[in-house]
Amino acid sequence: MNELNGMKNNAEMRTFIAIAIISALGVTSRSLLAPVEVRFLETLTSNTTLIGARYSILALFFGIFSLIIGRASSKYGKKPFLIIGAVLAAIYPLLFAASTSIYQYIAFTIVAAFGGAALEPLLSSIIQDTLKKNGARGKYIGFYYALSAIMGSAGAYIGGALADAYGLKAPYYAVAAVEMIAAILAIRFILRFEKKKVHPLERQDIEKREILFSLKYILKDSALVFHLILQTAFDFYGSMKNIVYPIAIFAVAKSNTATGSVFAAMGIVAMFVLPAAGHYIDKKGYFSGAKIGYLILGISSLALAFSDNLPMFFxxxxxxxxxxxxxxxxxxxxxxxxxxxSHRTELMGFYNAHSSFISIISPLFAGALLAFMPPSKVLLIYSVFLWLGLFAGLIALKKK
Incomplete structure (x- = not known):
């Protein structure tokens, strides 16, 4: 906790810690499902294209809701959307577990998308506002993600173990319990920090902004363009992980617990690397960090495509x-x-929407590929796309 002494006042520290805990609980809930969700979907349908469509529909509605809520929260404030999102987050896992068909599951996905869009961009906006004037922002973000990594590691392992011990629905009930705790904390701690009212003139300015305001804002800044290119490549690869990784791991290990262990290991590694990574970026800059980070992502994604046993994949x-x-x-x-x-919440909504729209195509593509090729070949194809994005980003950086 001494590492947080750089915060200017107690209110900032409480805000940072509260959001870090709530976000970490959200990561825990997603991690509980990561090793088993696609396996649960396989009990509802054998059509891998429909399974991929579920993730694309989640991305589509998350993107639409993120754009709408991002602008609306700038106009009306974050409080009502945070409350709605927290409540829905505790409900949707129970709806998923009660599904008896893939179509029911897809319908309930829309509820989950609204809940996520009402929480994630707004929490990101608050945490960035809190760190705006802090010179060690990279270090704090590192600790922020490290806490999520710790919780995510535990969640992934527990999710796989629960599925093996009590069936594929058990992790969904665990998610509901975790999200209920997060909802209580959000309502109790986060919402009372938002005291700023939107000025009538500022509200009028928001209403006059065109729908492409966020995109034009990004295109005017070469650093944000560089960031957008690399983020696009990562989103395309990352959005297939929850579909292809569990299938690839289960194919060689035949165990949900083993699948959860791989996801847990990823979180444990991230937990130790994140604080150091944040400190490095504070010292060397985000361009240097981006080149190193994405090079490692490219190399490891290629190696994963050729991993034919559990230790290699691990x-x-x-x-x-x-x-x-x-x-x-x-x-x-x-x-x-x-x-x-003044533009952060709306831009966060745009980034979430952009990631979601990229993720619409990726899971559908992965599901279609899995219908006629093994997961290792799918991983290779996605690795190629990741490398193409890396090269495009480096070209954009040279033109900066």
Whole structure:
């Protein structure tokens, strides 16, 4: 906790700690499902294209809701959306567990998408506002993600173990319990920190902004363009992980617990790397961090495609987690430094929407590929796309 002494006042420290805990609980809930969700979906349908469509629909509605809520919260405030999101987050796991068909599951996905869009961009906006004037912002973001990594590691292992011990629905009930705790904490701690009212003139300015305001804002800043290119490549690869990784691991290990162990290992590695990565980015800059992080992501993604046993997959998935750990603070620092506070919530909504729209295509593509090729070949194809994004980002950086 002494590492947090750089905060200017107690209110900032409480805000930072509260959001870090709530976000970590959210990561825990997603990690509980990561090793088993696609396996549960396989009990509802054998159609891998429909399974992929579920993730694409989640991305589509998350993107739409993120754009709408990002602008609306700038106009009306974050409080009502945070309350709604916290409540829905505790409900949707129970709806998923009660599903008896893939179509029911997809319908309930829309509820989950709204809940996520009402929480994630707004929490990101608050944490970045809190760190805006802090010179050690990279280090704090590192600790922020490290806590999430710790909780995510535990969640992934527990999710796989619960599925093996009590069935594939058990992790969903665990998610509901975790999200209920997060909802109580959000309502109790986070919401009371938002005291700022939106000025009528500022509200009028928001209403006059065109729908492409966020995109034009990014295109005017070469650093944000560089960030957007690399983020696009990572989103395309990352959005297939929850589909292809569990299938690839289960194919060689025949165990949900083993699948959870790989996800847990990735979180443990990230937990140790994140604080150091944040400190490095504070010292060397986000461009240097981006080049190193994405190079590691590219190398490890290629190695994963050729991993034909559990130890190899375990090793290179952990290396991939190192790249992800470097990417986390880099993303936070570049957004904090290059985006004005008055535009932050709307821009966070755009980034979430952009990631979601990329993720619409990726899971559908992965599901279609899995219908006629093994998961290792799918991983190779996605690795190629990741490398193409890396080269495009480096070209954009040279033109900066």
């Amino acid at each position: 090793l290179f998935a952990s290396l991939f987690a190192v790249g992800e750990a470097i990417k986390g603070p880099m993303t936070g620092v570049i957004e904090i430094k290059r985006i004005k506070n």
